[in-house]
Amino acid sequence: MEMFQGIAPDVKLGKDVKIYNFVNAYGCEIGDRTKVGTFVEIQKGAFIGSDCKISSHSFICEGVKIGNRVFIGHNVTFINDKYPAATNPDGSMQNDADWSVVPIVVEDEVSIGSSVTILCGVTIGKNAVVGAGSVVTKDIPPLQVWAGNPARFLKNVELG
Secondary structure (H helix, E strand, C coil): CCCCCCCCCCEEEEECCCCCCEECCCCECCCCEECCCCEECCCCEEEEECCECCCCCCCECCCCECCHHHHHHHHEECCCCCCCCCCCCCCCCHHHHHCCCCEEEEEECCEEECCCCEECCCCCCCCCEEEEEEECCCCCCCEEEECCCEEEEEEEEECC
């Protein structure tokens, strides 16, 4: 079976990375043994640690830093722009000089459910869990479970 991928030559891949069909990646770094599912886009300046699983249809934009051993469910979207717009006030099309990336950090061993949207400027702490369908609008401390729209604290994570 022929593979259809858009993996640019400037992508830094760790050892034993597995990338499935129809992935678009450029200017990013992906750590050892990470798996990237079908129909994922990873933009320039994004960093994904080792031993992660990035499920299909997810969008990891510029400015996202994902730690080690992180699970990203299907259709997870990261948003790196606080006030997205197509044009400037004068009607001209916006370009890279017209906006600033607002970073997002996902610390080690986080689990993010399917169809989660994570807004810019957010940090999700180590061992946190984000429930499916949530919209993350503010920082999530380590070892907490959050869910909803907007996501809110539900309970503490019990490590076993």
